[in-house]
Amino acid sequence: MPDMNFAPIHAAPAGQPLYKAVARALLGAIESGQLKAGDALANEGELARDFGVSVGTLRKAVDELVAAQILLRQQGRGTFVATHTRDRFLFQFFQVQSLEGAKEFPQVETLDCTRGKADEAEAHKLGIRQGEAVLRIRNRLHLRGAAVVYDRICLPARLFKGLTEKRVLDRPSTLYHLYQVGFGVTVVRAQERLRAVACSREAARVLGLAAGAPVLQVHRVALGLNGQPVEYRVSTVDTAHHEYVSDLSPA
Amino acid sequence: MPDMNFAPIHAAPAGQPLYKAVARALLGAIESGQLKAGDALANEGELARDFGVSVGTLRKAVDELVAAQILLRQQGRGTFVATHTRDRFLFQFFQVQSLEGAKEFPQVETLDCTRGKADEAEAHKLGIRQGEAVLRIRNRLHLRGAAVVYDRICLPARLFKGLTEKRVLDRPSTLYHLYQVGFGVTVVRAQERLRAVACSREAARVLGLAAGAPVLQVHRVALGLNGQPVEYRVSTVDTAHHEYVSDLSPA
DNA sequence: CCCAATTTGTTCGTATGTATA
DNA sequence: TTATACATACGAACAAATTGG
Numbered sequence: 001m002p003d004m005n006f007a008p009i010h011a012a013p014a015g016q017p018l019y020k021a022v023a024r025a026l027l028g029a030i031e032s033g034q035l036k037a038g039d040a041l042a043n044e045g046e047l048a049r050d051f052g053v054s055v056g057t058l059r060k061a062v063d064e065l066v067a068a069q070i071l072l073r074q075q076g077r078g079t080f081v082a083t084h085t086r087d088r089f090l091f092q093f094f095q096v097q098s099l100e101g102a103k104e105f106p107q108v109e110t111l112d113c114t115r116g117k118a119d120e121a122e123a124h125k126l127g128i129r130q131g132e133a134v135l136r137i138r139n140r141l142h143l144r145g146a147a148v149v150y151d152r153i154c155l156p157a158r159l160f161k162g163l164t165e166k167r168v169l170d171r172p173s174t175l176y177h178l179y180q181v182g183f184g185v186t187v188v189r190a191q192e193r194l195r196a197v198a199c200s201r202e203a204a205r206v207l208g209l210a211a212g213a214p215v216l217q218v219h220r221v222a223l224g225l226n227g228q229p230v231e232y233r234v235s236t237v238d239t240a241h242h243e244y245v246s247d248l249s250p251a
Numbered sequence: 252m253p254d255m256n257f258a259p260i261h262a263a264p265a266g267q268p269l270y271k272a273v274a275r276a277l278l279g280a281i282e283s284g285q286l287k288a289g290d291a292l293a294n295e296g297e298l299a300r301d302f303g304v305s306v307g308t309l310r311k312a313v314d315e316l317v318a319a320q321i322l323l324r325q326q327g328r329g330t331f332v333a334t335h336t337r338d339r340f341l342f343q344f345f346q347v348q349s350l351e352g353a354k355e356f357p358q359v360e361t362l363d364c365t366r367g368k369a370d371e372a373e374a375h376k377l378g379i380r381q382g383e384a385v386l387r388i389r390n391r392l393h394l395r396g397a398a399v400v401y402d403r404i405c406l407p408a409r410l411f412k413g414l415t416e417k418r419v420l421d422r423p424s425t426l427y428h429l430y431q432v433g434f435g436v437t438v439v440r441a442q443e444r445l446r447a448v449a450c451s452r453e454a455a456r457v458l459g460l461a462a463g464a465p466v467l468q469v470h471r472v473a474l475g476l477n478g479q480p481v482e483y484r485v486s487t488v489d490t491a492h493h494e495y496v497s498d499l500s501p502a
Numbered sequence: 503c504c505c506a507a508t509t510t511g512t513t514c515g516t517a518t519g520t521a522t523a
Numbered sequence: 524t525t526a527t528a529c530a531t532a533c534g535a536a537c538a539a540a541t542t543g544g
Binding site: 068069093095097156188189190191192193194197198214215217219237243244245246248250 | 345448501
Binding site for chain 3: 268269272304305306307308311325326327328329
């Protein structure tokens with residue numbers, strides 16, 4: 001654990017509660033890289049002294065980040081910056097299951113990885129200017145050997161300096177894990193918009209379908225810790241034998 | 252506010268924290284109808300005395316039910332049993348928006364309401380026996396005058412004794428609001444499974460589409476307070492000019 | 503296997519701030 | 524203005540889980 005020093009928060013309480021200010025300070029340490037994924041935080045008593053708040057207030061701040069899955073607490077061990085493991089992303093961001101409902105991890109085949117300039121749609125979704133440098137990745141996902149999903153992914157190059165095709169192809173785990181450990185970009189949530197469309201010739205070729213067959217098209221904008229868009233992804237899903245699963249829980 | 256009496260919880264702490272026991276006691280009062288939607292709870296100090304716990308513990312119990320949208324707290328006013336208003340359901344359970352992203356409330360047209368026996372799929376989804384009595388409702392939803400969604404709804408008759416076609420047709424608000432105020436059935440979450448399919452002749456007729464056009468098919472199981480299925484609904488969505496919106500947030 | 507140290511989890515009680523009626 | 528109710532903050536004590544000796 002890196003021995004960090006947090007400044008006391010006398011807090012300009014501009015209507016803002018103290019525990020929220022503490023939470024933002026912790027978040028800032030993570031965003032700026034002073035705390036990396038997997039790092040342990042100092043214990044609650046020490047953190048409370050550093051910030052100059054009570055243990056209860058410190059706990060309430062940590063509660064918020066735990067609820068957002070940014071921190072992870074384990075009784076008897078400590079508090080850690082969440083690591084985006086294979087399983088974590090499987091459950092949070094991969095919604096496709098077989099009709100029988102079995103959760104399977106997809107086998108990912110990266111087709112290519114190129115550089116380009118953002119078109120109008122990409123710029124709008126990513127909140128950048130049209131023509132800004134972007135990286136594009138195309139994936140084909142297999143479940144039980146069958147090609148089911150075709151992904152076209154677009155990343156703002158500014159956030160991923162030094163990302164090469166080799167690093168994408170050689171990644172040991174998911175893309176989101178690579179974003180986090182390689183570039184400090186942590187995806188915490190995503191907004192998806194779904195439509196049923198007739199399959200394009202390009203997608204039909206990649207998935208081995210007849211052009212015009214009904215397929216599910218998913219437009220995803222993935223958001224980072226600060227709520228900024230970090231990825232725009234268009235997925236085409238063959239739902240002949242699979243489904244997209246959504247849980248409508250209280251916000 | 253009904254003057255309720257909660258028994259002190261000496262709690263068989265079978266590993267279970269006190270605040271969870273308090274939360275379940277409150278939930279029980281709601282499920283059993285002692286507390287109805289919209290009712291105010293006694294203030295925190297009084298509730299804490301009734302339960303024989305500290306205010307902090309009582310607050311932590313209420314925190315859980317507030318997070319689940321079962322209770323609603325308002326500073327300076329009190330704590331209330333959540334009412335499923337038009338707006339509440341709009342945001343939690345109606346996911347269809349126009350391509351431009353405008354949130355609109357749909358105009359609902361109820362086509363018919365009949366009685367029958369559960370087929371195999373309905374029985375499985377609702378967790379009841381095949382052949383058990385069910386109610387079926389068919390709706391057509393319009394957005395800006397255009398027919399966009401066709402719903403086939405199936406309810407276990409056991410949970411909705413006394414539900415007549417007239418009550419369905421004359422409901423002042425949403426179906427879920429009718430479930431709650433009329434039958435004490437509160438929908439708190441739902442699980443949906445989505446596929447892109449070729450439009451059936453039946454759905455094509457209702458929505459005014461060409462049979463075979465790609466449409467989004469949504470299978471929803473709505474769950475009550477205790478997690479039991481209370482409704483099974485198959486929606487067919489014309490996504491030519493609309494989208495299904497999903498937010499992937501940390502669980 | 504047990505013991506002790508460490509760390510988070512739960513519970514208590516109190517005081518003060520803020521929104522509402 | 525006053526009273527009420529929830530929101531925030533403090534500090535203390537004990538319980539439960541983990542780790543290492």
